[in-house]
Amino acid sequence: MRTAYSVETVRTAERELMARLPDGALMQRAAAGLAAACADLVGRVYGSRVVLLVGSGDNGGDALYAGARLARRGAGVTAVLLAPERTHAGGLAALRRAGGGVAPSRQADGIPAFLRAAADLIDRADLVLDGIVGIGAKGPLRPDAAPLAALASRARAAVVAVDLPSGVDPDTGEVDGEAIRADLTVTFGTHKPGLLVDPGREYAGSVRLVDIGLSLPGEAAVEALQHADVARLLPVPGAESDKYRRGVVGIAAGSARYPGAAVLAVSGALRGGAGAVRYVGPAADAVIARFPETLVSDRGPRKAGRVQAWVVGPGAGDDASAVAEVLAADVPVLIDADGLRLADVDAVRGRDAPTLMTPHAGEAAALLGVAREEVERARLDSVRELAGRYGATVLLKGSTTLVAGPGGGAAAAVRVNATGTSWLATAGSGDVLSGLTGSLLAAGLSAVDAGSVGAYLHGLAGRLAADGAPVGAHDVAAALPLAWRDVVRG
Ligand SMILES: NC(=O)C1=CN([C@@H]2O[C@H](COP(=O)(O)OP(=O)(O)OC[C@H]3O[C@@H](n4cnc5c(N)ncnc54)[C@H](OP(=O)(O)O)[C@@H]3O)[C@@H](O)[C@H]2O)[C@@H](O)CC1
Numbered sequence: 001m002r003t004a005y006s007v008e009t010v011r012t013a014e015r016e017l018m019a020r021l022p023d024g025a026l027m028q029r030a031a032a033g034l035a036a037a038c039a040d041l042v043g044r045v046y047g048s049r050v051v052l053l054v055g056s057g058d059n060g061g062d063a064l065y066a067g068a069r070l071a072r073r074g075a076g077v078t079a080v081l082l083a084p085e086r087t088h089a090g091g092l093a094a095l096r097r098a099g100g101g102v103a104p105s106r107q108a109d110g111i112p113a114f115l116r117a118a119a120d121l122i123d124r125a126d127l128v129l130d131g132i133v134g135i136g137a138k139g140p141l142r143p144d145a146a147p148l149a150a151l152a153s154r155a156r157a158a159v160v161a162v163d164l165p166s167g168v169d170p171d172t173g174e175v176d177g178e179a180i181r182a183d184l185t186v187t188f189g190t191h192k193p194g195l196l197v198d199p200g201r202e203y204a205g206s207v208r209l210v211d212i213g214l215s216l217p218g219e220a221a222v223e224a225l226q227h228a229d230v231a232r233l234l235p236v237p238g239a240e241s242d243k244y245r246r247g248v249v250g251i252a253a254g255s256a257r258y259p260g261a262a263v264l265a266v267s268g269a270l271r272g273g274a275g276a277v278r279y280v281g282p283a284a285d286a287v288i289a290r291f292p293e294t295l296v297s298d299r300g301p302r303k304a305g306r307v308q309a310w311v312v313g314p315g316a317g318d319d320a321s322a323v324a325e326v327l328a329a330d331v332p333v334l335i336d337a338d339g340l341r342l343a344d345v346d347a348v349r350g351r352d353a354p355t356l357m358t359p360h361a362g363e364a365a366a367l368l369g370v371a372r373e374e375v376e377r378a379r380l381d382s383v384r385e386l387a388g389r390y391g392a393t394v395l396l397k398g399s400t401t402l403v404a405g406p407g408g409g410a411a412a413a414v415r416v417n418a419t420g421t422s423w424l425a426t427a428g429s430g431d432v433l434s435g436l437t438g439s440l441l442a443a444g445l446s447a448v449d450a451g452s453v454g455a456y457l458h459g460l461a462g463r464l465a466a467d468g469a470p471v472g473a474h475d476v477a478a479a480l481p482l483a484w485r486d487v488v489r490g
């Protein structure tokens with residue numbers, strides 16, 4: 001499991017560790033890891049041109065000490081100081097001792113000369129280290145720092161963010177205005193939520209974690225399943241299992257207008273580990289024609305026979321009765337697409353069995369009564385808010401999919417999945433996900449596990465199916481067994 005802790009938790013752990021170590025020891029650990037990662041990235045340190053963007057806090061200190069290490073290995077290192085009078089004194093002295101230089105300053109030389117010099121240095125650099133701000137960041141990048149971020153992000157040089165890209169909110173991944181676009185982020189002690197959640201994740205590039213000895217107790221703020229975690233959670237039939245013991249998933253989806261949604265949801269459900277798939281709705285002929293193994297019924301969810309979980313909503317049009325009947329059942333329910341609009345919030349809140357809602361940003365925005373851009377901007381807050389309002393587990397789709405448990409508050413970790421590919425933004429792909437995830441629910445996974453395992457397999461299947469080319473939703477469904485095998489084989 002990859003875990004990310006809040007700034008507050010990191011600060012507490014940092015204080016405890018610092019109290020037991022000599023002064024500056026933590027920063028030396030951080031700088032050593034940072035310099036090593038930079039050396040790996042540039043390949044040849046000797047003769048390379050390195051620019052340090054240095055803010056007034058310890059993030060700048062890390063950059064300066066790492067710069068000193070690179071200078072000692074023969075790099076030409078120049079620091080651009082945002083606040084010369086408040087620069088980390090030890091770090092700056094170390095850089096100077098190692099032969100590093102300092103660019104003209106804003107304060108002494110004026111803003112135009114400062115920016116011209118910085119632009120010139122960045123243009124000619126092989127490597128830029130972003131030490132503007134780290135976990136001490138408050139609000140959008142300040143006006144003096146923002147132009148440097150813009151210059152670095154456009155540079156041909158490799159850009160390494162120290163701890164996290166400046167301009168990315170450490171706790172949420174939100175980006176308000178300019179931010180550093182890094183090729184690599186070297187982060188210390190633990191991942192930060194902003195490195196795992198979009199849009200921050202996209203700015204971070206690849207992320208390398210440097211162990212500095214922090215011990216982080218308690219609940220993470222954000223966690224991401226890895227192959228081994230998913231492998232442990234996948235349902236495995238025992239020798240005694242028959243199709244009913246493996247779970248039956250009911251799919252109440254599709255309409256005369258959208259029969260394809262039913263077919264795609266069933267295609268996902270057949271590959272999610274349930275022993276049987278029961279389809280209820282007006283697209284039974286289309287479903288049977290494509291998947292003859294499906295049990296079909298046209299009598300509505302209430303009379304359809306026993307299932308261990310329901311999926312309701314994909315392509316459902318305006319049929320509110322199926323949604324109401326499913327919500328009245330005492331088994332786990334997944335609500336997607338049209339079902340989200342049709343589900344009564346009190347009916348969802350009043351349920352005893354788990355409910356999993358799977359909106360994309362547009363659907364989440366409609367449920368929250370805000371603009372879509374607001375959900376895209378603040379994904380972590382949005383998923384928690386929705387989970388709190390409905391008392392349900394919420395899976396918010398996107399390039400990083402988030403899954404928040406029914407508490408909604410910051411106390412429980414939000415799961416984040418990054419296996420997806422932009423090729424998955426294709427019609428019907430969400431229907432496959434809902435069928436797959438419903439099947440995992442029927443096989444006995446909790447709503448949070450089913451949501452995060454479903455998103456993981458779906459994303460991986462999308463990658464395997466796409467392999468760099470466009471794919472249709474049916475290709476993604478067909479690749480689910482490949483993804484499953486890939487996870488099981490490790
Ligand atoms: N945790 C650990 O275990 C370890 C932590 N380490 C390192 O320390 C870092 C944290 O250092 P930190 O606490 O000094 O804060 P930091 O991120 O440098 O920022 C504060 C400065 O930024 C400024 N500033 C604020 N907002 C801004 C904005 N929007 N735009 C522009 N500027 C802004 C703010 O200015 P002020 O408000 O004071 O005017 C203040 O001067 C951490 O990320 C890691 O790199 C490692 O060395 C070792 C182990």
Ligand SMILES: [K+]
Pocket residue numbers: 059130131132133134161162163164165166
């Ligand atoms: K930084």
